[in-house]
Structures are given as structure tokens and as C-alpha cells.
Amino acid sequence: MSDRKFVLVVDDDADLVDAVTLKLESLNFRTAKAYDGVDAWDKIKSEKPDLMILDVMMPRKDGFELCKEIKASPEYRDITVILLTAVTDHIASTSYTHMDGKSTPADDYIPKPIDMDALMEIVKQNVRS
Numbered sequence: 001m002s003d004r005k006f007v008l009v010v011d012d013d014a015d016l017v018d019a020v021t022l023k024l025e026s027l028n029f030r031t032a033k034a035y036d037g038v039d040a041w042d043k044i045k046s047e048k049p050d051l052m053i054l055d056v057m058m059p060r061k062d063g064f065e066l067c068k069e070i071k072a073s074p075e076y077r078d079i080t081v082i083l084l085t086a087v088t089d090h091i092a093s094t095s096y097t098h099m100d101g102k103s104t105p106a107d108d109y110i111p112k113p114i115d116m117d118a119l120m121e122i123v124k125q126n127v128r129s
Helices: 014-025 037-046 063-072 098-103 116-126
Strands: 007-009 031-034 051-054 080-085 110-111
Touching: 007 014, 007 037, 014 031, 014 051, 014 116, 031 037, 037 051, 037 063, 051 063, 051 116, 063 080, 110 116
Parallel strands: 007 031, 007 051, 051 080, 080 110
Antiparallel strands: none
């Protein structure tokens, strides 16, 4: 096993996943990609990440549901989960809000559009040995 920290990036926006993983790899993180909550759960079971960057609104299983499952699992609850959300309080067409992100068992959250430097700082703070 590598000493490099392992980060799973989960979002249904493939371009965002690629951009975030490229940035993480440039900072010497190992990465894996998933595009929905079901795919992410399968990847978690095959190799447990140190940290997950997890989108909220995704097909098949949303980020809130996956986060709750991870944090309820004795085997996986120590995975650091950072939620990404494009949801803002003024969007009336969705039931998700930033308060939902703050009230989940996630370790941190960052709104979209993401500030890549701020996201990398959050990642680095949460994966220190």
C-alpha cells in the first residue's frame, strides 16, 4: 500500500470529477472516481478511501443518503466526507438547502461553484497524519 492518501471523488459531472482528480493528483494524492452514490458505495467497499469529496444531487443515490450510510457504518464511519452542493437557499425547485449540508453527518461541505484552492485546503486539513 502507498503512503499517499486516497481520495474518492464522486459527482455526476464528469468534467468536475476530472478537474478535481487532476488537482488532487498534482498534490500527490491517489484518487478514484465515481459518478453516482451506488458506484461510490461499490468503490468504497473495494478500497476504503481516507477522504471522499461527495456531490449532493446525483442519480441512483444522492450524497446525503450515501453520507448517512457511511457514517452509520462501523467499518466506514471514519472516512472523512466533504459534501459538494450547487444548491442555494433561494432555489425553490429543490428540497435541498445549504442547511441540509450543514445538518448531515458530513465532516465539511463546500458550495458549488467550487473554489478549487479552498477545496484543496479543506482536503489537506482533513487528511493530515
